[in-house]
Amino acid sequence: MSSINLKFIFAHNDGLHLLQTFPLSSSLSEVEDWVLQNWPSSLGAGPEDREWLRLIxxxxxxxxxxxSKLEALNLPTFDYPTPVNCSVRMKKKAEPKKKKIITQTNNGSVIESGRNSSTCFCTIM
Structure with missing residues (x-):
């Protein structure tokens, strides 16, 4: 066998799939590029680049x-197209910056603490 027939499927989109036959000498990047170029418009914008695409x-x-070449991946082959799930890796949200809380006491000393800090400073006069 010198090629593999792949069926790319998308979570929560029954009936939506892409079919393509690739030579086993194709690289994984060629497959990923093909998926990105043929990303279904009904799913909205696809991943920005291959780094965010996950094939399962x-x-x-x-x-x-x-x-890596497809032949080295040892993907299973069947009498029907080999199913490959496509997903988009989520980007991590940036952590909000912690605000510094600066408190000056009556005796003139300065206390710094961060937001969400478990340390509480109180001055009782």
Whole structure:
């Protein structure tokens, strides 16, 4: 066998899929680029680049380097197209900056603490 027929499926979108046959000599980056170029418009904007695309076959992530050849991935082949789930890796949200709370006491000393700090400073006169 010199090629593999892949069926790319998308979570929560029954019936929406992409079919493509790739030579086993194709690199993983060529497959990822093809998926990005053919991203279904009904799903909105796809991932910005390959780094955010995740391909999963038979429950296992295809996490090899992008220059890996399909033949080296040992993907299962069937009498029907091999299913590959496509997902978009979520970007981490930036942590909000903690505000410094500066308190000056009656005796003139300065106390600094961060927001969400478990330390509480009170001056009782």
């Amino acid at each position: 076959c038979m429950g296992l992530g295809i996490l090899q380097p992008s220059n």
